[in-house]
Amino acid sequence: MKPTIVLFDIDGTLIVAGGAGRRALETAFERCVNRPDALEHVRFGGMTDRLILQQAFDAIGIPFEEKLAQEIFRTYVAALEDELERAEHFRVLPGASDMIRLVRDAAGLSVGLGTGNIEAGARLKLKRGGLWKHFSFGGFGDDHADRGELLRSGAERGAKQLDCPLSRCRVVTIGDTPRDVHATRRLAELCPGVETESIGVTTGSFSSEELTLAGADYVFAGLQADGVLDAIRLPS
Ligand SMILES: [Mg+2]
Incomplete structure (x- = not known):
């Protein structure tokens, strides 16, 4: 072999993860750009996080900027920790x-x-x-x-x-x-x-x-x- x-x-x-990832990213979009709805039509299965962000930015008409993406990722990671802690269906x-x-x-x-x-x-x-x-x-x-x-x-x-x-x-x-x-x-x-x-x-x-x-x-x-x-x- x-x-x-x-x-x-x-x-x-x-x-x-019982939806913890999606909820954490929604929180990040809410906190960073005040658009918790950005992910409404984005399907997560098999996607990459950067592609999810690109599609969400497109959906709400915000151009993809690396600085904003990094801010959203940082906020997402902090929110994910909380979400995972209370994710009953994990x-x-x-x-x-x-x-x-x-x-x-x-x-x-x-x-x-x-x-x-x-x-x-x-x-x-x-x-x-x-x-x-x-x-x-x-x-x-x-x-x-x-x-x-x-x-x-x-x-x-x-x-x-x-x-x-x-x-x-x-x-x-x-x-x-x-x-x-x-x-x-x-x-x-x-x-x-x-x-x-x-x-x-x-x-x-x-x-x-x-x-x-x-x-x-x-x-x-x-x-x-x-x-x-x-x-x-x-x-x-
Ligand atoms: Mg998978």
Whole structure:
């Protein structure tokens, strides 16, 4: 088996935050630009935080400015901490903790994140579920608005950890939306020669049919399902 970098999505794949992320971002838009309604028509699934901000700015007719974006992110992170504390419906999804540990402890595998969350948000969400301690690298929403590009950032960090050039590695992504699958395709375009595979899990809002149609190499009912680790370890 080639040295393999495994990049986990967060929301809908490892945890469900019970709406804490959306509420925190609404609070940030309210506090920074007095527009709590900015996100009304923005769907979050599989998005990156920067893309969510861009769509929200478009919706309320405010030009995207980096300084304002950073202010909104700072306010969001402070609000997220409170929201996560009181999020009654927050949960770690079945099998997530065990799967992360299995991947982390297996020879030739390196476990990381491939998430649209900015790193500070990812940290808070995963800390709430006791999972943050398992991760030492990832591609995050701070790296890029484009999910494929942020996967590349994560993959490059994983290759460094494996002490192997990325061109000789395999990258496996695990996510719950067609956007995760498409981003994995994009990663393959961005890094010619790198073997990529995507695993879809139906623990979010998308069905097995939708993930298969998007081009997922494997689809499972969740991380507890038989065969997930085999799919990670064995190229198709
Ligand atoms: Mg997700």
